[in-house]
Amino acid sequence: MSDNSPSPLIIVVDDDVFERMGASYMFSDAGYRVLEAGSADEALHLFESNTDVRLLFTDVSMPGSMSGSELAHQVANRWPKVGLIITSGRPKPVPLPLGAQFHAKPYQPVSVLQDAKDMTVLPN
Secondary structure, rough: OOOOOOEEEEEEOOOOOOHHHHHHHHHHHHEEEEEEEOOOOHHHHHHHOOOOOOOEEEEEEOOOOOHHHHHHHHHHHOOOOOOOEEEEOOOOOOOOOOOEEEEEEOHHHHHHHHHHHHHHHHOO
């Protein structure tokens, strides 16, 4: 990535404000731009209004019209170039979209950030 290109944009989705803040800080401290959403519906609105989103980081269990797993499937269908990282304190949901990574809570930030880096590398 060249110095004049913007850092990758990530959408962090979690209904727990403290979990969401923690993940947002983890990504912003690593140099990413971060948008936050408290529900899958809110996240879809962010995707529709931001064309440069590179990664979705979402919890599975959320109130509202869809779970984080369902959100990941919608994003994979509508924005296939967006990386997907799914996290949960519950068992891994199946099936996950092709290429999605799952991290059980409590996740290891180093491992999550490595997946994020792998998924957001800009093509040459």
